[in-house]
Structures are given as structure tokens and as C-alpha cells.
Amino acid sequence: MNTTPNIHTMIVAAGRGSRFGSAIAKQYTELQGQTLLQHSVARLECSAYIDNCLLVIAADDNMAQTLNFALPIQYAIGGAERWQSVQAGVEAIRQSGADDSDLVVIHDAARPAVSSEDINKVIEAAMLEPYGAILATPVADTLKKSYFHSAAQSETIDSFTDKLANSGSIHSYAKCTIDRSNMWQAQTPQVFRLGQLQRVLSYVAENQLDITDEASAFEYLELPIRLVAGSRQNIKLTYPDDAILLAAILTAQTQ
Structure with missing residues (x-):
């Protein structure tokens, strides 16, 4: 196994971020005078392991190529x-002459607060692994599994519950508490061997699997991906409230 591989970097920026509820793609939300995408590229540039970046954008994206970035940029259509x-993105990297043992660093466009220390940690961990490594944080909050229940199905015991029963409303209720001792919240960057990543993505395509991150594809094939503890400041912009927290984090990091 090549423990000093070439490193290729990719930021996935082809989504719209529907949960964010903005008229523009969330990666173009501005914080401190720059878009999230520009911030994320600048964070990658701070790593001594990274000297270029592939941006995977939507076919109708007419904004990315108008921006200035901290790294030399190439583009692929997502x-x-x-x-x-x-x-x-993997196919574009492969066409550039990359080898199976090369590493691919995949980062979210909407994670602009990742530290260079965490980027370096996960890359260095992946260098020692046959498949890869990802940043993640142990789950700290109590986790509840829910179930849906209609008030109309309940036995009423007073006039208040009678009113609820007549409404037929469906709500979520706590079913049980999940043991969080082995639970982690995935972050990015996620770093994988190119050949293995290409293999598991082909498996996802052939079996029409629904995955939310690249590590999930490896999990389907029971291939070990190392978890590297990262900072809780490396949050992702998902909902409007996240922008307030991210702005505060970015401000604190520059002081």
C-alpha cells in the first residue's frame, strides 16, 4: 500500500440545499464578505497536503466560475x-492520470469552518488505511427514537384530550432512548483511496442504493473506514439558524 500517495481534492457543490430555504444555492450564501464555497476552498488551501481543488457543480451553475478562489480550480459537472x-468528480480525477492508491479528499461546500489541523489529521490517518478515513464527532446529546401517533387513536380522559382526538392530528412521540456510546456524527473532509472509492460508487449505482455520504457506500460492503475525531466547530450550513452560528465561529477563529 502506498503510504505517501498523491492527494486530490474535491468539493461537492452541485446541490441546491432545499432545507436551507433560500432562492440561491446555499454554497453561495455570503458570510464575512465571501461565499461559503470560497471559505471552504480557503480552508483546504491552509493544508500543506493540498495544492488544487476540483469543484463539482450543477450543469446550470453560472456563479462558481465568476468567483476568486484561494486554490487553482478545475470543474466537473455533477x-x-x-x-x-x-x-x-472521481472520473475527472481518474482522467488526469491518478492511481488507485491515490487519496481523494472530499469536502462539503457548506462546511466553511473546518480547521487545517483537522484536515491534516484525517489525511494523515487515511494514508495509513487501505480504504480511508473521515472526520466525525462523538454524539454528545441524548438520542430519542420516535414514533408517529394520531390523537384520534388515543383514549380520551378529559375534555382537552377529547379536543385533540377530534382534530386527528399526528405528532411525533418519544419511543425509546438510543445508546449513544458508539454513535458518531459524520463530518467532512472524508478521504478515500481512489480505486476503492470508484469501486464502491459503482456498487451504489448498480444496486440503486440511497446514501448520504461516501463512507456509507463502504459500510454497505463492510469495508472499514477509520473515524478521526474532529472539532465541533466544523458544522454544516443546513438551516437558516446555522448561518448565525457559523458567522460567530468564523469570527472567533479569526481573532
């Missing part, structure tokens, strides 16, 4: 699903 965008 697909409808995240894994399809990553697959397009």
Missing part, C-alpha cells in the same frame, strides 16, 4: 444525487 456528483 448529477442529481450526491453520489453521482462524487462519481463525476
